[in-house]
Amino acid sequence: MSNIRHALSVKRSDDFAKWYQEVISAADMAEESGVRGCMVIKPWGYGIWERIQRLLDERIKETGHDNCYFPIFIPLSNFEREAEHVDGFAKEMAVVTHHRLIADGKGKLVPDPQAKLEEPLVVRPTSETIIGDAMARWIQSWRDLPLLTNQWANVVRWEMRTRMFLRTSEFLWQEGHTAHADQAEAKEHTLRMLEVYRACAEEDLAMPVIAGEKPENERFPGAVETWSIEAMMQDGKALQAGTSHYLGTNFSEAANIRFQDKDGAQQLCHTTSWGVSTRMIGGVIMTHGDDDGLRVPPTIAPYQVVILPMLRDKPEDEALLSYCEDIKTALKTETAFGEKLRVMLDKKPGKAAAKRWDYVRKGAPVIIEVGGRDMDNGVVSLLRRDALWAENGKPDFHSPGKDAVAQSIPDLLAEIQNALFEQARARRDANIRTDITEMNQLSEHFDSKHVHPGWVEVQWCKPTGDELEKVVEQLKELKLTVRNVPIGAAPVDSACIFTGKPAVERIYVAKAY
RNA sequence: CGGGACGUGGCGCAGUCUGGUAGCGCACUACACUGGGGGUGUAGGGGCCGUAGGUUCGAAUCCUAUCGUCCCGACCA
Numbered sequence: 001m002s003n004i005r006h007a008l009s010v011k012r013s014d015d016f017a018k019w020y021q022e023v024i025s026a027a028d029m030a031e032e033s034g035v036r037g038c039m040v041i042k043p044w045g046y047g048i049w050e051r052i053q054r055l056l057d058e059r060i061k062e063t064g065h066d067n068c069y070f071p072i073f074i075p076l077s078n079f080e081r082e083a084e085h086v087d088g089f090a091k092e093m094a095v096v097t098h099h100r101l102i103a104d105g106k107g108k109l110v111p112d113p114q115a116k117l118e119e120p121l122v123v124r125p126t127s128e129t130i131i132g133d134a135m136a137r138w139i140q141s142w143r144d145l146p147l148l149t150n151q152w153a154n155v156v157r158w159e160m161r162t163r164m165f166l167r168t169s170e171f172l173w174q175e176g177h178t179a180h181a182d183q184a185e186a187k188e189h190t191l192r193m194l195e196v197y198r199a200c201a202e203e204d205l206a207m208p209v210i211a212g213e214k215p216e217n218e219r220f221p222g223a224v225e226t227w228s229i230e231a232m233m234q235d236g237k238a239l240q241a242g243t244s245h246y247l248g249t250n251f252s253e254a255a256n257i258r259f260q261d262k263d264g265a266q267q268l269c270h271t272t273s274w275g276v277s278t279r280m281i282g283g284v285i286m287t288h289g290d291d292d293g294l295r296v297p298p299t300i301a302p303y304q305v306v307i308l309p310m311l312r313d314k315p316e317d318e319a320l321l322s323y324c325e326d327i328k329t330a331l332k333t334e335t336a337f338g339e340k341l342r343v344m345l346d347k348k349p350g351k352a353a354a355k356r357w358d359y360v361r362k363g364a365p366v367i368i369e370v371g372g373r374d375m376d377n378g379v380v381s382l383l384r385r386d387a388l389w390a391e392n393g394k395p396d397f398h399s400p401g402k403d404a405v406a407q408s409i410p411d412l413l414a415e416i417q418n419a420l421f422e423q424a425r426a427r428r429d430a431n432i433r434t435d436i437t438e439m440n441q442l443s444e445h446f447d448s449k450h451v452h453p454g455w456v457e458v459q460w461c462k463p464t465g466d467e468l469e470k471v472v473e474q475l476k477e478l479k480l481t482v483r484n485v486p487i488g489a490a491p492v493d494s495a496c497i498f499t500g501k502p503a504v505e506r507i508y509v510a511k512a513y
Numbered sequence: 514c515g516g517g518a519c520g521u522g523g524c525g526c527a528g529u530c531u532g533g534u535a536g537c538g539c540a541c542u543a544c545a546c547u548g549g550g551g552g553u554g555u556a557g558g559g560g561c562c563g564u565a566g567g568u569u570c571g572a573a574u575c576c577u578a579u580c581g582u583c584c585c586g587a588c589c590a
Contacts, residue, residue, distance in 0.1 A: 353550040
């Protein structure tokens with residue numbers, strides 16, 4: 001349908017990276033801040049984050065966690081305690097060294113040498129160490145376990161290369177931290193939270209994911225096991241959308257998190273940590289966006305229904321507005337997904353037709369336009385953002401009756417939510433190859449001019465150490481990475497694609513963000 | 514952090530090579546027309562050309578530094 005005049009100037013198929021940036025600015029989600037790698041999240045983008053936050057927070061609380069808040073500054077000595085952890089994060093830290101500025105006599109302010117901190121503070125890149133410190137104080141006995149905490153916070157990682165929402169120097173997230181009496185319980189909890197993330201991604205964000213364990217080389221610094229949910233973006237690349245780590249006793253040893261067991265003996269706790277960030281929003285864009293902008297799943301849309309009166313700056317406007325208010329009032333009494341509908345009546349002066357495209361770009365799930373003729377006929381003009389265009393290349397308006405429209409919206413929103421998920425799942429499934437068993441097939445698949453090579457499921461022998469390094473190098477030449485070892489995969493039935501040894505598990509291999 | 518490109522009204526760009534104090538499209542404001550679709554016309558408002566130094570009678574334009582952005586690479590829960 002090439003005669004359609006799309007709402008964006010760049011198409012996904014022409015330049016995916018540029019398209020991604022255009023969606024963010026056209027949907028008015030975020031903008032550059034002037035500070036390297038940091039962004040201003042605008043109301044529509046932040047509204048989506050608030051929705052994700054709220055829905056995920058409920059799920060986290062349902063699994064027994066309480067929220068708390070720890071300082072953004074971590075004493076350097078505290079951070080230094082876990083060697084691998086330090087190794088992983090040291091090169092991307094923001095460090096506070098002074099607590100006062102002083103005029104330099106040339107009209108500038110400089111850090112006052114007199115005000116140098118005795119011990120530098122690092123801006124948290126994650127909070128295992130400072131929370132571990134607290135856990136050591138909070139936990140005395142087996143009766144204090146399990147300790148289940150979570151915090152919503154910002155963190156800073158001095159990234160070399162940043163992209164809005166996907167990798168920013170400062171980002172918002174949720175980090176859960178738990179302590180358990182033994183390994184089995186801690187591991188079980190790691191998987192329980194991974195499942196919470198899967199449900200949140202698939203049910204709340206309508207973003208299909210594959211849950212599995214990360215290979216050794218992709219582990220979180222200091223973790224014994226790292227698990228992830230991986231989503232396929234529309235360009236076929238993988239996005240790690242959430243991680244859950246079993247930390248063993250590494251952080252307990254570093255921070256001395258111990259408890260007295262029933263027999264009176266001192267034991268180290270087994271801890272976990274898990275996080276999901278504003279990166280999820282990047283995932284939503286690249287999962288549901290189209291050539292007209294964003295499409296927000298109704299569960300996380302700041303407004304699920306936007307009403308646009310076709311104002312003419314004439315006396316008749318008053319009746320039209322009152323007609324629209326009726327619709328809004330009726331909608332407000334409805335519920336969808338167990339919550340009240342979120343409805344906006346845009347009364348701002350301006351052409352409805354022009355405003356319509358603003359909301360199309362923002363991806364409001366349902367747009368209701370109302371003009372004088374609708375009013376006369378007792379109907380409204382309704383657009384589904386997920387199915388915008390009719391066969392004739394024009395916006396596909398529906399005309400439900402005014403009195404019936406409110407009641408129909410909850411079902412419609414559920415249908416849209418489902419349609420978005422199914423579209424994404426079908427696309428993902430169509431872009432996973434499972435028939436590749438040889439390295440040359442793999443290079444051919446990813447070398448060829450395939451615009452959309454997607455993911456490949458292969459079998460491997462789960463190498464470790466140097467042997468794994470070799471595999472990672474081979475993959476790197478093709479710009480590929482091992483995404484994860486999916487939970488619940490079929491049993492292996494062939495040789496390792498990299499070494500020829502008997503395979504022990506299946507893995508997903510893909511280009512990644 | 515290496516290589517490349519770039520930074521000019523809100524957005525997208527021209528002007529930079531060949532110095533002479535800024536222009537286009539969209540958006541914006543006002544009025545009029547139009548009126549079921551992102552409309553038309555007329556008239557306007559808004560920029561010390563990222564920032565700081567330097568060269569020059571004179572700098573968006575030349576030189577230096579610096580900050581930021583994008584692409585490629587290295588790195589990366």
